[in-house]
Amino acid sequence: MTRYYTEDHEWIDVDGETATVGITDYAQGQLGDIVFAEIPATGAALKKGGDAAVVESVKAASDVYAPVSGTVIEGNAALESEPALVNSDPEGEGWFFKLTLSDTSELDSLMDAAAYKAFVDGL
């Protein structure tokens, strides 16, 4: 399993054709207390860079973009009752959705952990 990161502060765990997507610890820290997460429906076709999910803090709603293209196979139902999982365990239990990748070459432009850390340190 390989983990990639985007400049929009999402992480993507890739296992063959399947990917799990969430937002990074840095992102949840910036957003603050998460009170609601809107997860894409199973079967939804996502296009890289398009709207995929919405995460709402006390203060504001923020879009989560699809880091790669694919078809949603599962949303994290736990977020419905416990959206604060995004704060407490953003890169684990607080995942957003899983999808089947439609173009694995899209992964080539993403960052690895070291590159993402350097990116965040530069912000």
Place this chain on the structure above:
Amino acid sequence: MSEDEELEPIEILELPLGEWHRGQGARMVEFAGYHMPIQYDGIMVEHLWTRENAGLFDVSHMGQLMLSGEGAAEALEALVPGDISALKEGRMRYSLLLAEDGGVLDDLMITAAPMGLYVVVNGAVKWDDMGYLREHLPDEITINHMDDRALLALQGPKAAEALARVVPGVDALFFMEAGSFFWGPKTDPEPLWISRSGYTGEDGFEISVPATHAQKLADALCAQPEVKPIGLGARDSLRLEAGLPLYGHDMNPDVDPVEGNASFAISKRRRAEGGFNGAERILKALTDGASRKLVGFNVEGKMPVREGAMIFAGDDQVGTITSGGFAPSVGAPIAMGYVTSAHTATGTALAAEVRGKRIAITVAPMPFIPHHYHRRGKAI
């Protein structure tokens, strides 16, 4: 190229406590033209801390004005619907600055102080307010912008005991009363102007302090075990739960005080006598009812409904949300918005549109969380 585009970028200004906030770990944002703290430890914990203990808010971006000169109260009454000339020294009143057509230019607090009328206006419109007051008040009335003073608010059920330890005697004030207090060493005390008021729905105080001493006072307050600094994020969620409107969102120049659910600010004598901007329109709305009104909403489910969301009764749009978000003490989303008069009754079932979905909302009485003011007994 328009003239606007040739202007230099507007510089974001620093308030007396800017560095102090950064030292406290605040995340700073631009608000009303200033660098302001949006949060320290997180909006949720700061909100709940204020409801249970005491929160220190820096509201130095707000305009502190002193109107002085013979007949200042009577002159100001042409621009606000409150009974200002009846205010006894040390008493204060919430009021509204009215445009000539009765639209609300700002909401403000007016206190009868020894030197004149001490007026606190919203930061985002303070320059407009000052221009408007200068234009419409007689030349004999002096308007002093006290920009050499900071303004701190200490809010919460433990605010009185914490502040009384730092400034003895303040706990003698009741809600909407104000006075001068001295703070610091007896040999070189600093004059503070303190009122028992605020914008969170809790008991609390607002403290006007010389800017040069603001950091020292903030440190002295935060040294009290009940007190933590609180950012603008929690200030917004606290005032929303308290059912208090935020100017520029829940009120603007297009609405009059009756539409804005602020009829209580139109004093009895002024209702009888009129003589303020827009009196004809406003007094007619008081009698006949307004065509639309600001109301509160409970929101079904967990998805917040925010400013700008359209409100529907069936297929018809009947209003717009003007403030909304998750309410930490309620434990659910709440909102405020304008709806046409047929839909203002408590319990009316409506829907708000968020990202193409209809969310069930219900007209709710405000405040959402009961006020806990330290009111003077009715006997006095």
